[in-house]
Each structure stands twice: as C-alpha cells, then as structure tokens.
Amino acid sequence: xxxxxxxxxxxxxxxxxxxxxxxxxxxxxxxxxxxxxxxxxxxxxxxxxxxxxxxxxxxxxxxxxxxxxxxxxxxxxxxxxxxxxxxxxxxxxxxxxxxxxxxxxxxxxxxxxx
Numbered sequence: 688x689x690x691x692x693x694x695x696x697x698x699x700x701x702x703x704x705x706x707x708x709x710x711x712x713x714x715x716x717x718x719x720x721x722x723x724x725x726x727x728x729x730x731x732x733x734x735x736x737x738x739x740x741x742x743x744x745x746x747x748x749x750x751x752x753x754x755x756x757x758x759x760x761x762x763x764x765x766x767x768x769x770x771x772x773x774x775x776x777x778x779x780x781x782x783x784x785x786x787x788x789x790x791x792x793x794x795x796x797x798x799x800x801x
Contacts, residue, residue, distance in 0.1 A: 739788035746781035750774050 713719045725744065727737035757768040 739785045743785045
C-alpha cells in the first residue's frame with residue numbers, strides 16, 4: 688500500500704509541476720496577457736487602476752502568506768493547519784467589497800444609459 692501512496696504522490700507532483708511549467712512558459716512567452724490585470728472600468732465611465740482589484744489582490748496575497756506561515760510553523764505530514772476564522776472573514780469581506788464595487792459600477796452604468 689505504501690508503494691501505491693508513493694506512486695500517487697509522485698503522479699500528483701508531476702501533474703502540478705507540469706501545470707506550473709506550462710503556465711510559466713505561457714506567461715514568459717506572452718501568450719497570457721498580463722497588462723491591464725489591475726485596471727478596470729470605474730463608475731464614472733473612465734478606465735484605470737481599479738481599487739477593488741488592488742484590494743482583492745492584496746487581501747488574497749496577505750491571507751496566502753499568513754496561511755503559508757501557519758503551514759511552515761506546523762510541518763505535519765498528515766494534516767494541514769485549521770483555517771483561522773479571522774482569515775476567512777478577511778477573505779470573505781474582500782470578496783464582498785470587490786463584488787459590491789462591481790454591482791455599484793453596473794448600477795451606475797445602467798442609470799446613465801437610461
């Protein structure tokens with residue numbers, strides 16, 4: 688049984704590694720567009736840096752780094768650390784703020800077209 692587990696682990700690592708290699712290759716070759724990643728349409732009809740996208744990216748990166756620190760502090764092979772409720776709250780609030788901004792922008796755009 689341990690041989691089967693080791694085989695599954697190696698298959699998973701090869702699959703994820705291959706996926707990461709493909710994404711990295713496409714990023715470097717330019718087939719995945721990165722320009723305009725943080726820009727979007729604003730409620731006033733102009734385009735530019737989107738505060739909603741910036742806060743969403745920031746909250747996601749901070750949460751991911753915090754969870755990575757938890758994993759490094761608890762290097763258990765059998766379990767992952769529990770997700771702190773505050774971290775889930777921060778991620779949820781960030782998503783709500785982003786989607787609320789999108790909804791507000793959509794409503795402002797539809798009012799102008801009337």
